[in-house]
Amino acid sequence: MKTKKFNYRIVDVALLIALFALVFLADQFLPTYDIKFKVLQKGAVFALVAVSMNLLNGFTGLFSLGQAGFMLLGAYTYAIFTIPNEARLSVYKYYTMTNSAGEEIGGLVQLVLPMGIAIVLAGLVAAVFAYFIGLPVLRLKSDYLAIASLGFAEILRAICQWKGLGTLTNGSNQLRMYPYFNSIMPYFLIAGLCIAIIALLIKSTYGRAFKAIRDDEVAAEAMGINLAKHKMISFVISSFFAGIGGALFAMYQNTIQAKPFTTTLTYEILLIVVIGGIGSLSGSVIASFLYIACSEWWLRFLDTEGVIPGLSRNGFRLVVFSAAIMVIVLFFRRGLMGDKEFSTERIVNGVKSIFSGKKKKTKEVE
Amino acid sequence: MNLTIDHILAGISAGGQYALIAIGYTMVYGILRLINFAHGDVFMASGLIIVYLTTAMPLQYAIPVVIIATVFIGFLIERAAYKPLRSAPRMSVMISAIGVSYLIQNLALYITGGLPQTYPAIPWISDSVELFGAVTKRVTVVTPVLTLVLVVALVVLIRYTKIGMAMRAVSKDFETSQLMGIKINKVISTTFIIGSFLAAIGSLLYFSSYQSVTPTSGAMPGLKAFVAAVFGGIGSIPGAVVGAFVIGICENIIKSSTEFSIFSDAFTFALLIIVLCVRPTGIFGEKTTDKV
Numbered sequence: 052m053k054t055k056k057f058n059y060r061i062v063d064v065a066l067l068i069a070l071f072a073l074v075f076l077a078d079q080f081l082p083t084y085d086i087k088f089k090v091l092q093k094g095a096v097f098a099l100v101a102v103s104m105n106l107l108n109g110f111t112g113l114f115s116l117g118q119a120g121f122m123l124l125g126a127y128t129y130a131i132f133t134i135p136n137e138a139r140l141s142v143y144k145y146y147t148m149t150n151s152a153g154e155e156i157g158g159l160v161q162l163v164l165p166m167g168i169a170i171v172l173a174g175l176v177a178a179v180f181a182y183f184i185g186l187p188v189l190r191l192k193s194d195y196l197a198i199a200s201l202g203f204a205e206i207l208r209a210i211c212q213w214k215g216l217g218t219l220t221n222g223s224n225q226l227r228m229y230p231y232f233n234s235i236m237p238y239f240l241i242a243g244l245c246i247a248i249i250a251l252l253i254k255s256t257y258g259r260a261f262k263a264i265r266d267d268e269v270a271a272e273a274m275g276i277n278l279a280k281h282k283m284i285s286f287v288i289s290s291f292f293a294g295i296g297g298a299l300f301a302m303y304q305n306t307i308q309a310k311p312f313t314t315t316l317t318y319e320i321l322l323i324v325v326i327g328g329i330g331s332l333s334g335s336v337i338a339s340f341l342y343i344a345c346s347e348w349w350l351r352f353l354d355t356e357g358v359i360p361g362l363s364r365n366g367f368r369l370v371v372f373s374a375a376i377m378v379i380v381l382f383f384r385r386g387l388m389g390d391k392e393f394s395t396e397r398i399v400n401g402v403k404s405i406f407s408g409k410k411k412k413t414k415e416v417e
Numbered sequence: 418m419n420l421t422i423d424h425i426l427a428g429i430s431a432g433g434q435y436a437l438i439a440i441g442y443t444m445v446y447g448i449l450r451l452i453n454f455a456h457g458d459v460f461m462a463s464g465l466i467i468v469y470l471t472t473a474m475p476l477q478y479a480i481p482v483v484i485i486a487t488v489f490i491g492f493l494i495e496r497a498a499y500k501p502l503r504s505a506p507r508m509s510v511m512i513s514a515i516g517v518s519y520l521i522q523n524l525a526l527y528i529t530g531g532l533p534q535t536y537p538a539i540p541w542i543s544d545s546v547e548l549f550g551a552v553t554k555r556v557t558v559v560t561p562v563l564t565l566v567l568v569v570a571l572v573v574l575i576r577y578t579k580i581g582m583a584m585r586a587v588s589k590d591f592e593t594s595q596l597m598g599i600k601i602n603k604v605i606s607t608t609f610i611i612g613s614f615l616a617a618i619g620s621l622l623y624f625s626s627y628q629s630v631t632p633t634s635g636a637m638p639g640l641k642a643f644v645a646a647v648f649g650g651i652g653s654i655p656g657a658v659v660g661a662f663v664i665g666i667c668e669n670i671i672k673s674s675t676e677f678s679i680f681s682d683a684f685t686f687a688l689l690i691i692v693l694c695v696r697p698t699g700i701f702g703e704k705t706t707d708k709v
Binding site: 108114187188190191193194195197198199201202203205206208209210212213214215223314315318319321322325329364365366367369370372373374376377380381382384 | 507508
């Protein structure tokens, strides 16, 4: 594009800056108990996790259902290494130990890391586990891979609840009193940074190799792509960011327990990816905010009795919501964005072609 | 460890119940190459339906009605959620199955209000009996017997009837059997009907021994039954039954230890991963048994 064509890239960047400015304003004016505050925080967390899953499912074609397990690892790592020492005794009250000086201490870990390092460590722990899980699992094909990775997530959950590791994980009791951000901006910054790294990765030669594997494994191998190596890279990186997402999730929740990290959580993330479009990062981001906003906020009114006589009561929101998801899965299989990315250029061109009456394919641009 | 005859009996009983669910998985996988994630939830739905039916009608009517209702649900799911995606990539169908599972669970949550529902006591099978010095419910004894009878009937159906032959043909080669004039949709519907019928029976037996139904109580037995199907060699009915009994018994032995009881679910998945790595075709390899 060396001609005088208007550079839409600038508009994209401006939109992104405007978004962060809005988040900044939201931080200033929204009270922390506001539902919008919670929606924005949770949306950012899920956007990161959904993008990390999309890297695996959408760009590398590995249908893995282990995301909840890696989030669990990240969340636990973050919580274990950031609970202040003076709070440990009350958190680990069922698993106290005595140290060499004969004092009673809570839990095995007495090391307190700064938040930033703990977040990175959360990702690293998830990545290391992913490497060892990947060794057997990545040799499997499509649905076997799905069920085996799902199985590993369940095993991790059971291990975290095991009494034998109680001094480390606090058994099935919750971990709490670790530091968290009480504003929206940090979630957006961390998630945004991670998503940007994933986007750069996908544009790199590695990303092209991933796509080649997704499109045709045999052909990719014939072109000299090392299948095992690239699948492993994708799996480990995806898990790294899922681990960071888990740490953010722990912060968002304020307390953490192994219980919510079930397969249902993985299914929810998968559905976000599907709604956004498998193979579109911006789709995943948009879908996760839509998903969280719908399930937590916009459809809330359906749960109040009497809005739709005879039907609306507690839980009706989720029925409507899951029915809507089924419609998307069945009839709009490409999701919001298909495999295209968000750009103002495509929107403008789409709108132009509508006005000029040309029957161009603009389905993806909504 | 206080391993008693109780745990072994409970294990055999659980194995029978898993077997009945596992057959549904293995048959659907054999034909459509689809992990029907919603199957466990159909099983749960069947349990919930009977809870509500028994408030309206006596048990002897409720049982046949619930079986018919479950079969209908299974049929409906296939028609609504899987049939439109027949030519779509396999991943889409699997996502659709996950969506159905999510929908059924949320629907159950809405109907029950999130409260566990008490399963009605079915007179004869809920009675206590004494066996080898252990007091247990009769359902524990009935389950394995009934399971074996149903499995034999199913194997006969697959081996000696026309629809059974069609099923075998479709599972061998989808396209060719279509060219040979087999009505694919009819065969697939029949598969789902048989699977749901067995899930309904399994649900009667399972919830009689566990007594309460929650919206998520189908997910775990469902996954375990699937693991059983993989363990036995997916597509093979005798394999699924053997796998289910192995998992049921091992799981109850683990449950008997207080230290490791939290691993009773994780064990199933560990077994799955070992099987997939060592012998991906399961203990009954695909070629040695008839596949449906």
